[in-house]
Amino acid sequence: MKTVLFEDEHYLNLLPLVYLRPVWELRCGARMLQEKLPAELSRELRFLARDYLAKDHLPTGSSALELPEDEAVLLLNGRWLLQPEDVARLKELGVNDALVNGDSLLACRARAAELQKYHRRGVLDSVALRRERQLVDHPARIVNYLWDAIAWNGEEIGRDYREIAPAGQIASEIPPGVHLLNRTEITVGKNVRLKPGVVIDAENGPVWIDDRVTVMANAVLEGPLFVGAGSTIKIGAKIYENTTIGPVCKIGGEVEGVIVQGYANKQHDGFLGHAYLGAWVNLGADTNNSDLKNNYGLIKAFVNGRPVDTGQRFLGLMMGDHSKSAINTMFNTGTIVGVNSNIFGAGFPQKFVPSFSWGGSEQMSAYEYDKALEVARIVTARRKIDFSEGHARIFRAVWELAKQVEQRGY
Secondary structure (H helix, E strand, O other), rough: EEEEEOOOOHHHHHHHOOOOOOHHHHHEEEEEOOHOOOOOHHOEEEEOOHHHHHHOOOOOOEEEOOOOOEEEHHHHHOOOOOOHHHHHHOOOOOOEEEEEOOOOEEEEEEEEHHHHHHEEEEEEEEHHHHOOOOEEEEEOOEEHHHHHHHHHHHHHHHHHHHHOOOOEEEEOOOOOOEEEHHHHHHEOOOOOOOOOOEEEEOOOOEEOOOOOOOEEEOOOOOOOEOOOOEEEEEEEEEEEOOOOEEOOOOOEEEEEEEEOOOEEEEEEOOOOOOEOOOOOOOOOOOOOOOOOOOOOOOOOEOOOOEEEEEEOOOOEEEEEOOOOOOOEEOOOOOEEOOOOOEOOOOOOOOOEEEEOEEOOOOEEEOOOOHHHHHHHHHHHHHHOOOHHHHHHHHHHHHHHHHHHHOOOOO
8 A cells, every 4th residue: 555645734733844845854853844754654655735836846757646456555744743653543543544643644545546536736635635534533743833843843853862873872073172962862973074173972861973964163063953864063162961953053152952954054163053054044144042031931923824832932044945044143032034035134034934035124025936936046056956947836836825824015
């Protein structure tokens, strides 16, 4: 039986980080959600994603809509962080049952013909499908909002380390002056350069440094922590616990409880805490976010134009792909910045900055699509990544979708 990872209507709550990727490519821990699937569920994997992603982002031939109508499939929510006990429960799932958690459909068995019936532009109409099934409540770790991934990140780093890391393996030279605390919980990949004065502290959780990482002098890295392949940790950086740094990033300053998708830069001094950065983000020197209110109250964030109580006391910036901040930019607690936005100027910008915005606290205007596209081509080329016509079509689709969803008014 083939497994189908699907997007449902709740993908909207994970914008802007999923404008340019399906929900299962979000990071939590050392891996993306899709990468956490056990082998028995991922051998014959198919996908049900938004039309524009299915056409230009997913591998050719991987769309679930291309399956024969009588093909039996197991539908799995792409936002679900499966645990071992969840896999055991799936094996017991009845033909007419649907596992649910709150208003989220977690899993059910189906025929491929039902996907044709219940999808809307590639998004599964889970509300309609639920009406056709016997609902079974199931406790689950499902990413409903971005701050869920941030809150669970430390635990998921530990889980990923236990499941797939070569624990305690040091595959690169450790020069004099580098200090490893709790070495059995530290993994260092191949061709890693650690400069004198570096401290890697795994006393409170594992530290996993992937291949071709450079950690410059006097940086301090605390676990739980994952640093992706090809990334650079700058001189004197302070990387605190519960942080995931994706591949090919440059990270400096003070960072705590952060997820960086990959190919992003926060090179300079400044604090980033309990935050999520998309790919191709660049934060200017001395950019800071607040992640705690002065009254220590719970933080609200604006999702799809409405305030949502996050239930979090610590929550910082959530910034979509290809967005930038100028030097000395400040972000308030729980600020969400869309894709392809350029933030500058004095003071705090508004707590929700729509995609393709240009400006700051004093004034916002539309960032012209053609200019945003031109910058994206330049930025990706610097990392030897081809910005294809498929990427351009996704950009255009996101430009149109953001206008509908965000109602920016300029």
